[in-house]
Amino acid sequence: MRRHRHAKIVATVGPATNSPEMLRNLFLAGVDTFRLNFSHGVQEDHARVHAAIRTLEKEVGRPIGILQDLQGPKIRVGTVAGGRLDLVAGETIRFVLDGADGDKNAIPLRHPEIFAAVVPGQDLLIDDGRVRVRVTGLEAATITAEVVTGGAISNRKGVNLPGTLLDLSPLTEKDRADLAFGLELGVDWVALSFVQRPSDLIEARGIIGDRAGIMSKIEKPQALERIEDIIRLSDAVMVARGDLGVEIPHEDVPGRQKELIRACRLAVKPVIVATQMLDSMVGSPAPTRAEASDVATAIYDGADAVMLSAESATGRYPVEAVGMMDRIIRSVEGHKLYHSLIAASEPGEEETPPHAVATATADLAEAVKAAAIVAYTASGTTAARVARKRPKAPILALTPNLATSRRLSLLWGAHSVLTRDVESYEEMTANAAHHARTEGFAEPNDIIVTTAGIPFHTTGNTNNIRLIQV
Structure with a gap:
């Protein structure tokens, strides 16, 4: 069962792949670590998948990693009248701390930490940045904002606050319950969402100890400001480009990816590059050339692993996506320039x-x-x-x-x-x-x-x- 490549493949398990037969097919196609996404599904479903992976591990005689990815705090608007509001650039809207089925003058936003943190002039991004509003006024339970980029928002769409440090633990009550469950199962890695500062890792370490490796998901600009300390306190790092790309300019993401991979190599910590790597393979049997190049770039950068999300969780071609990723990695690692590029990106030596x-x-x-x-x-x-x-x-x-x-x-x-x-x-x-x-x-x-x-x-x-x- 030797893999003829160096970089590893992580695949997310979902409705398309949670059967023992599909898990086996994914492993044979090249998966090294399976990701259980606790943002979806119930604990019993994840327990069945975990048991099936451990059974597969015994059958193939090879160790298989299991990554528990915790949901983390999710900032969302509440329900709005008619389930949808169409916002027009230039108009004024208001968010309120309490209420339901609000209109443009009372959009529910039940997160007091936002009201405590924002100041006039800051932007709020809704629905992965499709709608952008700028804060113009603030009261105890009301935020007034001007629509900068219009669009439709519907019930419970996510809200991002780029550049704002929120007084939130990365572990919600749900996460703590899921974490206890995962540790009892015996997961190998725990991925923490919404990491903002080193103290978030200290809190998690106090709960996890050495029962699993702690993986920090870098998806907040605040984490980048303290990245050396965060990496030092982590056992591994995930470059979560989806959420990170919402809060920093798209053109900055590739450079940040290279910086993070280099910093993790220097610190001797595994680093995963994740999000939309072969996204078109959710519905197509082949990726775009740009996606193939994206995976290849992560390998040329020296990433330890690359990850599939929806491609393997809900896509129509999960086994093909894993096979494609395997072929791209092997092609890159066999290229005549690969080792010289890897050597050129070496981060220097630790003096120990x-x-x-x-x-x-x-x-x-x-x-x-x-x-x-x-x-x-x-x-x-x-x-x-x-x-x-x-x-x-x-x-x-x-x-x-x-x-x-x-x-x-x-x-x-x-x-x-x-x-x-x-x-x-x-x-x-x-x-x-x-x-x-x-x-x-x-x-x-x-x-x-x-x-x-x-x-x-x-x-x-x-x-x-x-x-x-x-």
């Missing part, structure tokens, strides 16, 4: 011994044209340090920890194998050579490079390199 050893491991593997790099890793850190260099040789990550093995299904280049702890150099050598052969990475007389922490069983202490002839 473990990072230096991991970098030397990758460089040595390149110099001797090693068939594989074998990384012994308890927490996944050693494998991540090697992956940061984006070596040509595949990374065979050997770990005695099942949770680590599953989380590594999100890491660039890592093929994780659950194995026993080793106690000596001799056992380390024999074990590495054995798995390199049985997993299809090496043949007799091939060279492999092994890295580990000595003494064994010491987490995060990458300090040893060994060259082995199989």
Whole structure:
């Protein structure tokens, strides 16, 4: 079940793909981690999918990652008269804190944190930015605004406030209930929506601990202002380009994507690029050329993973979408300019011994044209340090920890194998050579490079390199 590519594929499970048969087809087509979107469906549905994935994992004999994506706080207008209001540029409207079935003078907006945060001159974006209004007046329970970009708004459409820091936790009551449920199931990753500041991660860590990896979804401009601290406190990052693209100019999103990927590589944290990557494949068996180029750009940038959303959750061609993404990744990684572009985008070196050893491991593997790099890793850190260099040789990550093995299904280049702890150099050598052969990475007389922490069983202490002839 070896994947002949380095970057990973994340696919969202939905009505189109929640059966055991479809999950198996998606995995065989190339999915490495499945995303359970808790903005939709009920807990019982997600529990059935989780159980089906774990059954599939046993059948195929490969670790499969499961990502729980929490809904987060959703800011929406309430219900309006007739279910729809047509707003015209230049007219004056009012939002009110209380009420229902309002008209243009009393559009319900039951979010007191907005009334506490906005000031005249700020913009509110409704329905993913299709309608834009500018605040002109503010009272205790009323916001007066001028319509800048007109259009229709209907019941419960979303509201974005670009550039405004809201006093909101990323964990609502629903999220806390869903999180407890997901941790009980045993999800591998938890994605936090609406992350604005480092303290949001501290709050989540207090609940999650080390039971799952914490993934910050970068979808608010406020997060970009504290991004180094947010990345440091996260276990992984998702570039959520949909919501981020509503709140910052569209033309700024590609540059921000590159910055985030580079920052995550520097911090040795996996990074996913998400949203509308092959969006036309929701209803078409083939993507546009621009979409194929978009996926390719993320791979050239060095992203650990790319993600499918509606394409695999509700689309008509989910397996084809995964297959297309797999082919694009393999084509890019096989291109003659790929490694030079990846090397050119390398973010620099961390001045610590473990990072230096991991970098030397990758460089040595390149110099001797090693068939594989074998990384012994308890927490996944050693494998991540090697992956940061984006070596040509595949990374065979050997770990005695099942949770680590599953989380590594999100890491660039890592093929994780659950194995026993080793106690000596001799056992380390024999074990590495054995798995390199049985997993299809090496043949007799091939060279492999092994890295580990000595003494064994010491987490995060990458300090040893060994060259082995199989």
